[in-house]
Amino acid sequence: LQHIGFDYASLAEQAADALLQQRMPRDGVLELYGTVNASDAREIARGCRASLEEHGLTVTYSLCGDGMRSRGCEILEEMEDHLDEIGYIFAQNDAMALGAVDYLHSHGRKPGKDVLICAFGGGAELRALQKKGEVAVIGALDDTQLAELTADAAQQIAKAPWKPYIALADTAVLTEEGTADA
Numbered sequence: 001l002q003h004i005g006f007d008y009a010s011l012a013e014q015a016a017d018a019l020l021q022q023r024m025p026r027d028g029v030l031e032l033y034g035t036v037n038a039s040d041a042r043e044i045a046r047g048c049r050a051s052l053e054e055h056g057l058t059v060t061y062s063l064c065g066d067g068m069r070s071r072g073c074e075i076l077e078e079m080e081d082h083l084d085e086i087g088y089i090f091a092q093n094d095a096m097a098l099g100a101v102d103y104l105h106s107h108g109r110k111p112g113k114d115v116l117i118c119a120f121g122g123g124a125e126l127r128a129l130q131k132k133g134e135v136a137v138i139g140a141l142d143d144t145q146l147a148e149l150t151a152d153a154a155q156q157i158a159k160a161p162w163k164p165y166i167a168l169a170d171t172a173v174l175t176e177e178g179t180a181d182a
Helices: 008-020 039-054 069-078 080-085 094-106 124-131 143-159
Strands: 002-005 028-033 061-064 086-091 116-121 137-141 165-168 171-175 178-181
Touching: 002 143, 008 039, 008 086, 008 116, 008 137, 008 171, 028 039, 028 069, 028 094, 061 069, 069 080, 069 094, 080 086, 086 094, 094 116, 094 124, 124 137, 143 165
Parallel strands: 002 165, 028 061, 028 086, 086 116, 116 137
Antiparallel strands: 137 171, 171 178
16 A cells, blocks of 8 residues: 555644634635545545534535636636625635635625635745735645655655555644644
8 A cells, every 4th residue: 555645634624623713604615626536625525524514514515616716716706696605615725715815805805804714735825815814724735745755655665565655744724823733
């Protein structure tokens, strides 16, 4: 058995818990789903749903954004008539979260006030929005460490292909208050 990756489900559950600590008057949940049937999308959804269930909530709308910024914006545009129900947005990557923020700004809504956003990734643009209070929680993935683990795995597997190699890269839940290792 060989596996190198992230513990997406655990990270998503912890990130969702952090987001849901900040109660909103509207408890509708919009999930901006990544690539359909991709393992990371399934695991992030599983973790978020577990946390939502613990908080007595469910996903109200789950729409596939294909991991694209443009689709994050388009989905919110399609949801315009329902946005007053939504208190929380879970975006499975930076790009879709950024598209959602773009839409909210262009339509007079305030991300971080009118709706709370949780996103998975953690690039510089998303972190800048978090500093401004527009993204509440980031499930951060250490892609550099993942690359290093992958290179190490290739060397180890080449030497001993019969030996199992399992490695999980670091993750962290980033909130405005600070960082909690996931």
